[in-house]
Every structure is written in C-alpha cells, then in structure tokens.
Amino acid sequence: RDEAGLNDCLHDDCKFTLHAAGKILSKSEVVSWGMSGDVNREKVRILFENDDVGVEHAFVSFDDGNKQAVLAFYTYKDGKIYTVETGASNLPK
Template sequence: MSVLEKYMKVFEEKDEAGMNEIIHDDFKFTMHASGNVLSKKDVIAWAMSDDINDDKSRIVYENDEIGIHHAFVTFKDGNTQAVMAVYKFKDGKIFSLETGATNMPK
C-alpha cells in the first residue's frame, strides 16, 4: 500500500494512531486558500473532528518523493471545495502538505 493509500485509509477511518504513524513529526500543512499553516497535532485533531468529509477522493500521481491527491471536501458549515493537494514524503511518511482549493456552488 502506498503512503497516500495508507493516509486516505486512516483519514477515512478516523484512525488517530494510524495518522500518527503516517505523518512525520516535523510535518507542516500549508493551506494556500486561507494562508493557514498547521502542525501534525493540528491536522490530526482536525481529521478526528466531524468538520470535514471528502468525496471522490483520488490519487492523481505518487512516487517515493511526492504525491498528488484531489478530492471534493465538504465542511460542517455546508461549504464544499475542490481541493488539490501536493504531499512531500520523508522517511516513508508525509512530511509536508500544500493545498489549493476552489469553492464549489451550493
């Protein structure tokens, strides 16, 4: 199973231990739409919440260094975004994540 396949599985299952294993301790998540930067702890807490639900999630490309993922993400407030994510890997774990998002009509 690839790094992104593992990540998508633990994300969907809200597997906190699995998230801790697949995300590097020095992880940084940059959300370009909002300008926010989140740590490993922040991302795991967010993933365990009921705030986000992804749909039509797919891996666009992945190798040993990077992964590209696309999904439609619906938030608890009802807003939906098409999200393109670029992951960088280090030591077999997700080291960084950057996203660009497009708001979708309700």
Template sequence: MKDVKKSNVRVLFENDEVGFEHAMVTFNDGNKEAVMTYYKFKDGKVAYQETGATKLSK
C-alpha cells in the same frame, strides 16, 4: 462530529518523493470545495504538505 467530509478521493500521482491527491470536501454548513493536495515524502513519511481549494456551488 466531524466538520469536514472528504469524498471522491483520487491519488493522481505518487512515487517515493512526491504525491498528488484530489478530493471533494463538504463542510457541515453545506459549503463544498474541490481540493488538490501535494505531498513531499522523506524516509517514507509525509515531510511537507500543501493544498489548494476551489469553492463549488452548494
């Protein structure tokens, strides 16, 4: 069973070098977060990833 469920995933921006994604994440315990992810691409693959999250009310 997965501990995390992603929903409302949106790619905000993407090119050959970087990408930005926003998603809503729900955990098994009912906690929710809004998550922004930054991707850095190299040779068409993700070379680096960084996330930031904001807790939301249940």
C-alpha cells in the same frame, strides 16, 4: 476516523500550509482537525505518487456546508507525509 492511523502516516515535523488562511498547521493540529469531523472527503483520487511526492484530488465538504474541489501536493520524508499544500475551488452548496 482512525487517529492512530493518521498519526502514523504523518512525519513528526509535518507541516500543512493553508495558503488562503495564511496558516501553517503542525502535525498535532492536522490530527485534531482531521478527527474533528469538520472535513469530509469523497471521490479521492491519487493522480501521481512516487517515493518523494504525491498528488491527490478530492471533493471536500465541511460542517458549515461549504464544499470544495481540492488538489493536494504531498512531500514524503522517511516514508511519511512531510509537507502538504492544497489548492481549492469553491463549489455550490
């Protein structure tokens, strides 16, 4: 895990919308979650990317044993990730 790298990729005003939980995470909350070890991503694929947006698919597992297929949509501002929204499908444990 690369905390400095994650901090550098995220815009200072970054917001990560978790629709299912009804929460919006700030940059510091995203970095803390990313460094916690709870989120483990595999088979990450960039489906589309340009200077304004990016779309990614990954298989994600969590420390509690849950697994999801996750589609993420990113917007960029000043060359950094500005917003993140995800859609997830639960997978068998």
